[in-house]
Amino acid sequence: MDLKTKLNKLDLDLPEVSIPGGNYTSVNIRGNVAYVAIQFPIHNGEFQYQGRLGDQVSTENGYKAMQLCGLNVLAQIANKIGFDQVLGLNHIDIYYRAVSQWDESPKVANGASDLFVNVLEEKGTHSRAIFGVENLPRNFSVGLTSSWTLF
Secondary structure, X not given: OOHHHHHHHOOOOOOOOOOOOOOOOOEEEEOOEEEEEEEOOEEOOEEOOEOOEOOOEOHHHHHHHHHHHHHHHHHHHHHXXXXXXXXXXXXXXXXXXXXXXXXOHHHHHHHHHHHHHHHHHHHHXXXXXXXXXXXXXXXXXXXEEEXXXXX
C-alpha cells in the first residue's frame, strides 16, 4: 500500500511542501542518511497551533500540531527523496513551548510518533527526544526534526 492510500485511510493528506525560512536546506543528505530540518505546524502556507501548550493550545491540539509537523516531514521526504529510497526513520527531536505547570509533552509527541508508525509501519519506528524551549519561530507551539536512513 502506498503512502497516499495509507494517509487517506487515516483521513489525512500531505500538505504543500514548506520552504525554508532562512539560509538552509529543508532536507540534507549525507551518505545514506537524510536529515529533515525543523518542521512546524504549517498547512498549505497557513500557520497553525500558535501559542503555549497548556494555555492557548490544549494538549489535544498539541497532538494535532505535532501530527501536522509529521505530515510536513513526510511531504519533505516525498518531495525531495521519495519513499522508495527510504529504509526507515531513525530518530525524531520534538520541541515544544508550554506554560510552566504543563507536563504532558509525551502525549503531544505521540502525534508525530503515532503518525510515523501508523503510516510507515516498521519503517516508522524510531527513538525520540523531547525538549521544552522558551521560544519557537512565529509563536509556534511545537516543532519537529528527524533523521532517516536511505538505501
